Amino acid sequence: MSVRAGIVVTGTEVLTGRVADRNGPFLAERLRELGVDQAHTIVVGDRPSDVADALRWLADAGVRLIVTSGGLGPTEDDLTAQVVADFQGRPMALDEPLEGRIWAILEGLRVRWPDLDEEAIRRSNRKQALVPDGATVLEPVGTAPGLIVPPAAGRSGPVVVVLPGPPRELQPMWATAVDTAPFRAAVAGATVYRQHTLRLFGIPESEIAETLVRARDAGVDLDALEITTCLRRGEVEVVTRFEPPQQAIYDAFAAVVRDRHAGTLFSDDGSSVDEQVAALLRGDGARAGRTIATAESCTGGLLAGRLTDLPGSSDYVRGGLVVYSDEAKVALAGVDPALIERVGAVSVEVAEALADGAIAALDADVGVGITGIAGPGGGTPDKPVGTVCFSVAARGGGRLTRRVVLPGGRFDVRDRSTTVAMHLVRRLLQGESDGDRAEP
Numbered sequence: 193m194s195v196r197a198g199i200v201v202t203g204t205e206v207l208t209g210r211v212a213d214r215n216g217p218f219l220a221e222r223l224r225e226l227g228v229d230q231a232h233t234i235v236v237g238d239r240p241s242d243v244a245d246a247l248r249w250l251a252d253a254g255v256r257l258i259v260t261s262g263g264l265g266p267t268e269d270d271l272t273a274q275v276v277a278d279f280q281g282r283p284m285a286l287d288e289p290l291e292g293r294i295w296a297i298l299e300g301l302r303v304r305w306p307d308l309d310e311e312a313i314r315r316s317n318r319k320q321a322l323v324p325d326g327a328t329v330l331e332p333v334g335t336a337p338g339l340i341v342p343p344a345a346g347r348s349g350p351v352v353v354v355l356p357g358p359p360r361e362l363q364p365m366w367a368t369a370v371d372t373a374p375f376r377a378a379v380a381g382a383t384v385y386r387q388h389t390l391r392l393f394g395i396p397e398s399e400i401a402e403t404l405v406r407a408r409d410a411g412v413d414l415d416a417l418e419i420t421t422c423l424r425r426g427e428v429e430v431v432t433r434f435e436p437p438q439q440a441i442y443d444a445f446a447a448v449v450r451d452r453h454a455g456t457l458f459s460d461d462g463s464s465v466d467e468q469v470a471a472l473l474r475g476d477g478a479r480a481g482r483t484i485a486t487a488e489s490c491t492g493g494l495l496a497g498r499l500t501d502l503p504g505s506s507d508y509v510r511g512g513l514v515v516y517s518d519e520a521k522v523a524l525a526g527v528d529p530a531l532i533e534r535v536g537a538v539s540v541e542v543a544e545a546l547a548d549g550a551i552a553a554l555d556a557d558v559g560v561g562i563t564g565i566a567g568p569g570g571g572t573p574d575k576p577v578g579t580v581c582f583s584v585a586a587r588g589g590g591r592l593t594r595r596v597v598l599p600g601g602r603f604d605v606r607d608r609s610t611t612v613a614m615h616l617v618r619r620l621l622q623g624e625s626d627g628d629r630a631e632p
Contacts, residue, residue: 194229195257195382198250198350202262202272203357204237214359215261222366223259224433227382231255238269247279251349257378258350262357264336266319273339276352277324281344284322290329290337291321297335330368333361340374351378383435388442390430390449391459393615397423399453400430407448416441426598426608427465458618465614466502472621473508473558482586484617485556486512487525487546489537490564490580495610510554515546525549525561538563538575540593543583547591557587558620560613564598566605580609584616590625592616 199219205211216233223230232250236242243263250258263272277284294317320336323329330338339354353369355362369375392400400421408414418433430449434442450457458465475481486496496512499505513524518537521527527545535541546561564580571577576597583593596612598605 195227195379196229196231196253196255197223197257197259197379198232198234198253198255199230200243200246200250200258200260201233201235202238202243202260206262207235207237215355215357215362218359218363219259219261219366222370224385224387226370226379227384228257228379229383238263238271240271240275243272243275244279247276247352255350257353257375259353259355261355261362264320264338264354264356266317266335270319272354273323276339276341276354277327280324280341280349280352281347282324282326282341285325286318287321287323287329290323291318294320294332294335294337297332328372328374330355330365330372333364334358336361338365338369340369340372342374342378351375385433386436386439386442387431387433388446389459389462390432390446390457391462391464392428392430392449392453392456393426393458393465393611394456395428395453397421397428400428400449403449403452406452407445410444410448412444412448413441414445417445419445426611458615465611465618466498469499469614469618469621470502470505470508472618474504481508482557482621483508483510483555484558484560485510485550485554486560486562487515487521487550487553488512488560488562489515489521489546490566491562491606491609491613492516494606495560495562495613498610498614510556513546513550513553521546521549521563524553526552536575538565538579538581540581540583540595543581544585544591544593547583547585551585551587558617559585559587560617561585562609562613564605564609566602566609568602578605580605580612582609582613582616584613584620586620590620592620592624592626 199216201213201216206213213235220230232253234246236246247258260272263270274284298317323339324341328340334356336356338356341352341354343349351374355365404414416438420431422429432442473482473484488495493512493514499509515521515525518532522529525546526549527542531541531545543561543563546563547559550556550559550561561583565571565575565577567577578598580598581595583591585591594616598608
């Protein structure tokens with residue numbers, strides 16, 4: 193039987209969506225790497241009763257390990273350590289050496305803000321040094337220690353790993369937790385999971401549903417695999433998790449996907465289009481590297497931001513022009529105002545002029561032009577909201593130009609536009625050019 197775990201993310205700011213949860217996905221991936229079956233993630237506010245309910249629910253579900261994040265700070269609503277202590281039947285006790293170590297960390301604050309109330313700082317310091325008796329203390333990365341808390345003697349149930357909320361503190365502390373004896377005992381007997389990702393672009397998610405049916409009809413035992421499909425940023429992502437004995441079954445499934453979707457499967461090794469574009473721009477032994485620049489209207493610089501998300505992008509990204517107004521298109525990208533007057537700012541002709549203008553203005557090898565109507569207003573019968581025109585051009589020849597109508601609200605249109613543009617860049621760099629006018 194696999195080792196199952198649950199995650200409890202605490203914090204009203206996360207529960208209400210004011211802060212996006214980064215800890216749950218991080219912990220889920222780390223558990224998978226350890227061969228632990230992450231069964232549930234529960235997000236709760238700062239009410240102690242809700243945290244306790246989540247712990248009890250996971251224990252009743254039979255998990256052997258619970259990982260919590262958040263609620264270890266110095267304020268009154270940071271009560272996770274106390275709730276976990278009560279759950280495990282352990283009294284709280286002051287760890288005086290830990291109190292001294294935390295006080296040393298706080299010295300920097302006292303130097304930086306000499307007018308702080310020292311007595312208030314000491315009370316906060318003491319609160320963070322109160323830990324469940326018998327717990328393993330994980331040294332603070334900020335000021336909050338982490339904890340590994342097993343059930344008290346004579347009690348059964350999961351081991352609880354208590355980690356701070358800030359990702360910059362939680363992530364290094366996780367590595368420390370994994371190396372402790374209580375953690376290793378809790379996950380003893382974990383299996384090995386393999387996970388592979390297939391990425392497709394240019395098809396609806398329903399097509400993958402049909403592919404699953406055909407794979408099963410062809411005799412592939414899909415029940416032996418854990419297959420998840422989702423539509424993300426305009427791409428269809430197929431993630432499959434399995435144990436090593438099922439490798440041949442996965443290979444048979446992947447072969448069905450490759451055969452049925454040869455024209456839209458762009459990644460069978462887990463690489464993203466962003467990584468593929470970066471590799472193509474950097475070049476390899478047989479191909480010289482190239483530089484790229486953008487001129488963006490409706491996306492407002494989002495494509496340039498996406499291109500520079502990866503480390504090392506300064507080797508090939510020249511820069512980007514945000515040409516939101518018609519005047520900016522003329523002044524910065526050199527678009528002929530008569531062209532805009534004749535065909536409108538949202539047109540393939542203006543997108544082509546923007547791509548050429550980006551090459552000229554920033555001395556790049558490849559230029560990308562994007563212009564469209566992100567909404568919610570501004571649409572017309574001929575150019576409804578979601579209409580976006582793209583052009584990707586290479587200095588000296590070669591171009592891919594498209595007009596598409598993208599679904600969703602303003603965020604979706606702008607975000608999916610960057611995905612369309614990245615795929616057009618990938619295709620151009622792989623040698624495609626207009627002549628194949630299929631919509632991406």
